[in-house]
Amino acid sequence: xxxxxxxxxxxxxxxxxxxxxxxxxxxxxxxxxxxxxxxxxxxxxxxxxxxxxxxxxxxxxxxxxxxxxxxxxxxxxxxxxxxxxxxxxxxxxxxxxxxxxxxxxxxxxxxxxxxxxxxxxxxxxxxxxxxxxxxxxxxxxxxxxxxxxxxxxxxxxxxxxxxxxxxxxxxxxxxxxxxxxxxxxxxxxxxxxxxxxxxxxxxxxxxxxxxxxxxxxxxxxxxxxxxxxxxxxxxxxxxxxxxxxxxxxxxxxxxxxxxxxxxxxxxxxxxxxxxxxxxxxxxxxxxxxxxxxxxxxxxxxxxxxxxxxxxxxxxxxxxxxxxxxxxxxxxxxxxxxxxxxxxxxxxxxxxxxxxxxxxxxxxxxxxxxxxxxxxxxxxxxxxxxxxxxxxxxxxxxxxxxxxxxxxxxxxxxxxxxxxxxxxxxxxxxxxxxxxxxxxxxxxxxxxxxxxxxxxxxxxxxxxxxxxxxxxxxxxxxxxxxxxxxxx
Numbered sequence: 001x002x003x004x005x006x007x008x009x010x011x012x013x014x015x016x017x018x019x020x021x022x023x024x025x026x027x028x029x030x031x032x033x034x035x036x037x038x039x040x041x042x043x044x045x046x047x048x049x050x051x052x053x054x055x056x057x058x059x060x061x062x063x064x065x066x067x068x069x070x071x072x073x074x075x076x077x078x079x080x081x082x083x084x085x086x087x088x089x090x091x092x093x094x095x096x097x098x099x100x101x102x103x104x105x106x107x108x109x110x111x112x113x114x115x116x117x118x119x120x121x122x123x124x125x126x127x128x129x130x131x132x133x134x135x136x137x138x139x140x141x142x143x144x145x146x147x148x149x150x151x152x153x154x155x156x157x158x159x160x161x162x163x164x165x166x167x168x169x170x171x172x173x174x175x176x177x178x179x180x181x182x183x184x185x186x187x188x189x190x191x192x193x194x195x196x197x198x199x200x201x202x203x204x205x206x207x208x209x210x211x212x213x214x215x216x217x218x219x220x221x222x223x224x225x226x227x228x229x230x231x232x233x234x235x236x237x238x239x240x241x242x243x244x245x246x247x248x249x250x251x252x253x254x255x256x257x258x259x260x261x262x263x264x265x266x267x268x269x270x271x272x273x274x275x276x277x278x279x280x281x282x283x284x285x286x287x288x289x290x291x292x293x294x295x296x297x298x299x300x301x302x303x304x305x306x307x308x309x310x311x312x313x314x315x316x317x318x319x320x321x322x323x324x325x326x327x328x329x330x331x332x333x334x335x336x337x338x339x340x341x342x343x344x345x346x347x348x349x350x351x352x353x354x355x356x357x358x359x360x361x362x363x364x365x366x367x368x369x370x371x372x373x374x375x376x377x378x379x380x381x382x383x384x385x386x387x388x389x390x391x392x393x394x395x396x397x398x399x400x401x402x403x404x405x406x407x408x409x410x411x412x413x414x415x416x417x418x419x420x421x422x423x424x425x426x427x428x429x430x431x432x433x434x435x436x437x438x439x440x441x442x443x444x445x446x447x448x449x450x451x452x453x454x455x456x457x458x459x460x461x462x463x464x465x466x467x468x469x470x471x472x473x474x475x476x477x478x479x480x481x482x483x484x485x486x487x
Contacts, residue, residue: 025169028340029325031399032100037242041249043174044093047237048258050177051230051314052265053184054307055138056131059281060226061269063368069215071205071274075267077216081223082263088382089230090255091390096238097245098395101402102321103235107381109397110388110416110462113405117329119417123377124232125326128319129351130370131229135312136355137363141282142305146298155355158305159348162312166320166344167337170240173313180306187303188265194288194296195271205274214446218432221448222368225375227262231382233318280363319347329405365434372433372448379451380423383458384416392466398478408474415465423458 027036065074092103099106104124107116140154149157165172195201238250272284279287285304286297323343327333358366389395401407429438430450437446 024167024337025171025340026337027169028336029102029105029321029328031403032239034100034243037097037100037240038171039174039241041097041238041241041245041253043178044238044250044253045257046178046181047174048230048254049261050180050184050307050310052258052261053188053304054265054311055142055281055285055301055304056135056308056311057226057262057265058269058272058285058304059134059138059363059367060222060371061266061271062273062281062284063371064219064222064266065270065273066368067215067218069212069219070209071201071270072208073211073216074219074270077219078223078267078270079263081220082227082259082266084220085224085227086255086259086262088386089227089234089258090251091386092231092382093234093238093254094247094250095389095395096235097241097243097250098247099235099397099399100239100243101235101399102239102325103231103233104322104325105402106235106389106397107385107416108402108413109393109409110384110413111420112410112413112417113407114329115410115412115414115417117326119420122326123381125319125322127229127232127374127378128315128322129347129354130374132312132315132319132347132351133355133358134363134367134370135308135315136351137358138281138308139305139312140355141280142301142308145282145286146302146305152356155352156348158309158312159316159352162309163316163344163348165310165313166316167341169317169340170237173237173310173317176310176313180310184303184307187300188261188268190292191272191285191288191300192264192268194291195268195275201271201275214432214448217448218372221375221432221451222371223262223266224451225371225378226266227258228378228382229371229374230258231378233314233321236318236321237314316344316347320344323347369434375451376424376427376431376454379427379454380420380458383423383455384419384462387459387462388416388466391463392469393471393474396475396478398474398481400481401477408477415462415468418465419458419461422461423454426457427454 061078064078065071067074069077095103095106104116110116111119136155139158140151143149143154143157144151165176234254238254241250269281269284272288273279276284276287282301285300289296289298289300320340320343323346324333324339333339398408401409405411427450429440430448430453431438432441432446432448432450438450441448
C-alpha cells in the first residue's frame, strides 16, 4: 500500500514560533512541517503503556466485574475486548507520521469542513469531557484517601499538574511518560502478585463454569470501547514523527504496548474487586497493597494517582485541540499556547461542576454508561475514517484543502455523514444499555453485538457512498501541491 506524505507544505497556516526555550509546544491543530518532526517511534510505547496504568483503567475492571459475570469469563472478555479495540486505535496512530495533523482534522476529508465539527468533533469533545469527569471523581477520592483533604478539592489540585503538562504539550507529555514507565510498570507487577498470591479471592473463581453471555458481551464492549476511546486523538501523539516512519512500526509500537497494558490493568482491577467485593476502586487497590506490607496500599494508590495525572493531561490536551478545531471551523484562529490555555481552563471548570453533581457514590453507574455509549458513538466513525485512509484515498490527502472550507472536501461531506448516521440507525436495535435495550438484542438475551454491526455497516455504507468521489482529481491536486512545495 502506497502512503503519500504531504509533509512539505508550509503555507497551510501563517508562520508561528517553532517553540520556546522551555520546550512548551506552540502548535495546536495546525500542520507540523517536516523540519519540526522529531523523536523515535519507540517513544509511542512508553506513552501507551503509561496511559493505561492508572486509576481509571483499574476502575474499568471494577465496573466490568460488577456486571455479574464469573471472574474467569470477565477476564477472557477483557483480553478479547482489549485486543480487538486496540486494533483500530493503532491503525489511527499510523496516520500521524504520514499526515502531521491532529486526528480529527483529517476527518474533514470524510465529513466535510463543517460536518466534521458537528458530526464528529462534538462527540469527541463528549468523550474527553466524560473521561475527565470520571478522572475528576477518582482524583478526589484518591487524594482524600492519601491526604485526608475533601474530595471536592482533589480535582482542582490534580488539574494544576495535569493541566500544566497538557499546556506544555507534545514533547513534555512524551518525556513524562518515558520517565514513569518503569515505576508504574513495577507497581502493576507487584499488585498482580498481591492479587494472585496474597489476596482473599474466593476459591474456585478461576474455574470457567458456564458463560453468562450478557455480561461477557457487555464486558467486551466496555473494554473495546475503552481502547477505542483513544482513537479520536491517538495520532496527536505520533504526528511529530518523521513521515519516513513506516505504517507497520507505528502500528506495532502503539498496538502491543496499549493492548497488553490495558488488558493487564483492567484485568487486575477485576481481580482486586473480586478480593474485596463491594469496595471502591481506591479501597480495592489499597487492600491489595496492604496485603504485601503495611503502608503498601498508600504507596500503590499514590503511584497510580501519578498515572491518573498523566491520563488527565492526555484528555486535557486532546480536548483542547478538539475545542480549538471546532472554533476554527467557524472562525479562523491562530494556533498558540494562549489558545490552548484558554480551552484547558474552560474544560476544567465545566468538568469540575459535573463531577461534583455525579459524586463518588454514583461513579460506577456513570462510568459504566459512559464507556458503553462512547463505544457506540465512535464505532461508525473509526470504521469510516480507517476505510477512507487505507482503502479509498490510500493516505493521499491535500493538507491545504483540509484547512479550506470551500475546498475539494466540501463544507458537508455527505458521504461520511450519511454512512455515519446510517450505521447508527442500524446499530440501535442491537444496543444493550440500562435505559434502553434494542428489540433484536432483547430477542438474543441482551447480548450486545452492536459494535460488530456498526463496523460492518459503516464500512459498507462508506464504500458505497465514496464511489461518488472524484479521486482522480484529488490525486492530481495533491501531486501539484507536492510539486509546489519542492520548488
